[in-house]
Structure formats: structure tokens, C-alpha cells
Amino acid sequence: MKKILALVLALVMVFACAAIASAEELITVGFAQNGHESDWRVANTQNYNDVLTADNGFDLTLIDCENDNAKQIEAVRNFIQQEVDYILIAPETNVGWDVVLQEAQDAGIPVIIVDRQVDADPSMYTAFIGTNSYDEGVTAANWLDEYMGQKGIEEAKILVIEGSNGASAQIGRTEGFNSVADTKDNWTILASQDGNFTQAEGQEVMESFLKNPDYAGFNVLVCQNDNEAYGAMDAMDAAGVTYGVDGDVIIISYDATKEGLTRTLDGRITCDVECNPLQAEAVMALIKQIEAEEDFELVTYVEDKAFVAPGIESALATTMTDEVLAGRAY
Ligand code: AHR
Numbered sequence: 001m002k003k004i005l006a007l008v009l010a011l012v013m014v015f016a017c018a019a020i021a022s023a024e025e026l027i028t029v030g031f032a033q034n035g036h037e038s039d040w041r042v043a044n045t046q047n048y049n050d051v052l053t054a055d056n057g058f059d060l061t062l063i064d065c066e067n068d069n070a071k072q073i074e075a076v077r078n079f080i081q082q083e084v085d086y087i088l089i090a091p092e093t094n095v096g097w098d099v100v101l102q103e104a105q106d107a108g109i110p111v112i113i114v115d116r117q118v119d120a121d122p123s124m125y126t127a128f129i130g131t132n133s134y135d136e137g138v139t140a141a142n143w144l145d146e147y148m149g150q151k152g153i154e155e156a157k158i159l160v161i162e163g164s165n166g167a168s169a170q171i172g173r174t175e176g177f178n179s180v181a182d183t184k185d186n187w188t189i190l191a192s193q194d195g196n197f198t199q200a201e202g203q204e205v206m207e208s209f210l211k212n213p214d215y216a217g218f219n220v221l222v223c224q225n226d227n228e229a230y231g232a233m234d235a236m237d238a239a240g241v242t243y244g245v246d247g248d249v250i251i252i253s254y255d256a257t258k259e260g261l262t263r264t265l266d267g268r269i270t271c272d273v274e275c276n277p278l279q280a281e282a283v284m285a286l287i288k289q290i291e292a293e294e295d296f297e298l299v300t301y302v303e304d305k306a307f308v309a310p311g312i313e314s315a316l317a318t319t320m321t322d323e324v325l326a327g328r329a330y
Contacts, residue, residue, distance in 0.1 A: 137176020202228030
């Protein structure tokens with residue numbers, strides 16, 4: 001009996017040691033996620049939870065920082081204290097990062113900036129993986145130019161609901177779009193206001209636009225993400241303003257989430273420029289390269305496309321079909 005007990009005990013010890021050893025081998029990653037402001041962000045968080053798993057060799061701690069830079073900095077400081085192997089930051093706004101990036105560097109912890117960019121010297125962090133917001137803005141504007149030519153629309157009177165002011169996604173999309181708009185004598189940006197990347201604020205901003213007689217006659221609405229576009233549509237529905245391929249207002253949106261593409265397929269959104277939330281695979285590949293001491297890219301942009309409502313031919317965008325929608329998982 002004693003021998004059996006000793007054997008059982010020995011086996012328990014072996015399994016316990018193996019479990020501890022394998023937990024120790026996992027790469028620990030602390031992620032200061034921006035928040036949960038949009039469907040896009042929810043899909044982005046899900047992607048990290050799906051990819052940086054124990055099965056793939058990771059122990060991920062993801063903190064939802066509620067769109068607050070200060071909370072993100074606090075989360076990063078906690079990760080430094082916990083001595084995680086890697087820190088990921090999806091910054092709410094692009095400024096204010098130098099001090100905490102220096103602290104991470106002093107602690108010898110690689111920092112990967114994801115999704116949005118920071119306004120800090122690239123030597124302060126290890127790499128950036130995300131989308132190219134400036135290019136997204138250029139694509140949106142070039143598509144509008146192409147569409148106006150096709151339809152013989154002589155003038156664009158544009159209203160813009162921007163994303164959170166100071167976010168690189170807002171800055172890039174605005175600068176990219178304006179770089180084309182500035183070259184067009186027949187385009188006027190009537191107003192541009194912060195909708196914080198949320199449906200509620202998109203609706204609020206649109207309601208205030210619709211009350212302003214100076215903006216009467218606008219024929220283009222640019223929403224810097226899909227959720228803002230949904231809010232703006234609710235406001236326009238309530239005011240009896242028609243939009244989309246059959247209406248008076250061309251809607252350009254960004255993100256191309258499943259719901260956004262559903263509304264593109266039914267013609268309510270005229271053009272939806274993708275911002276790809278599936279970035280965790282690229283982050284995983286990068287960390288594995290760093291672990292293997294291989295060379296890696298300092299800046300990686302994930303691929304983005306643009307989608308247009310059925311019936312619109314475009315050299316710059318994919319025409320929406322049921323098949324395209326069926327392939328959209330988020
Ligand atoms: O930084 C990416 C942007 O942030 C997405 O366009 C938006 O939906 C999100 O909230």
C-alpha cells in the first residue's frame with residue numbers, strides 16, 4: 001500500500017512540475033487595448049484572444065483601457081512591474097507616450113505599437129503593426145472622385161464625422177482625404193466634427209449638422225467608422241434625408257465590418273473603406289521572429305480593401321456581393 005501511495009505521489013509531482021514548466025515556457029504578453037468603442041474594436045480584441053493563446057505559446061493579459069490614455073499608461077506600468085515578456089499598446093491618441101515607453105525600454109521589455117500609431121521616435125519602441133490610415137483616407141477620396149466622374153456629379157458638399165480627435169486613425173484618414181480634396185475646386189468641406197468612433201456620438205453630430213442651415217444641400221457624408229455611420233443614418237432617417245445609392249447623400253464609411261458591408265450590399269453605404277482588425281496573426285509572427293533572433297520589419301501595414309454598393313463599377317474598390325459578405329467573419 002505504501003509503495004502505491006509513493007508511486008501516486010511521485011506521479012502527481014511529475015505532472016505538477018510539467019505544468020509549472022510549460023506555464024513558464026509561455027510568452028507573457030500584456031496588451032493595453034484602447035477600449036470597446038466600436039464593432040471594429042470588439043473584433044480586434046476577439047482576434048487577439050483567439051490568436052495569442054496558450055496553444056500558440058502565449059499567456060495574454062488584455063486590459064480594456066476605456067479609451068483613456070492615462071489608463072493605458074497605468075496598464076503599461078503594471079505590465080512592467082509584472083515583468084511580462086512583451087507589451088502591446090493600441091493607443092487612444094498619439095501623444096504622451098515618451099515617458100512610459102522609456103520606462104519599458106529601461107526595463108528591457110519590447111513594446112509593439114498596434115492598430116494606431118504614436119507620435120514618438122521609432123527608437124522608443126520595437127515595431128508597429130496596424131493599418132495605414134492615411135492611405136485609407138486617400139482611397140476614400142479617390143473613390144469619390146471616380147464616382148462623381150461616373151455619375152456626372154458636378155459638386156461635392158461634404159460633411160465629415162471624424163473619429164476621436166488625436167487618434168492616428170482620425171489624423172491619417174483626415175489628412176489622406178484632404179490631400180485629395182485640396183486639389184479639387186468643386187469640393188467643399190462644409191464641416192468636420194468629432195464623433196469619437198461611436199454610434200451615439202455619430203448620431204449626435206449628425207443631428208447637429210442637420211439643424212444647421214449652413215449645411216443644407218450637402219451631398220456627401222464621410223463617417224470615419226461604421227458605427228458613426230449607423231448613428232448618422234438614424235439621424236437622417238428621423239429627419240427624412242435620403243442617402244446611399246438611391247438617395248441624395250453619398251455615404252463613405254470606414255472599417256467594412258460585417259454590419260457595414262451588409263449596409264453596403266443593400267446600398268445604404270455607398271463606399272466602405274476597410275480597416276482590417278485582424279492584426280494578431282502578424283503580431284504573433286513578429287514575436288516569434290524576435291524570439292528566434294531573426295530580422296523583422298519595423299513597420300507592418302495589414303492589407304485593406306474598399307467595397308462599393310452593387311451596381312457601382314470601380315477600379316479602386318470591390319463591388320459588394322452576397323459571397324463577399326459571406327466571407328466577412330466580423
Ligand atoms: O483605430 C481603428 C479605428 O478605431 C477603427 O476605425 C474604429 O472603428 C476604431 O474604433
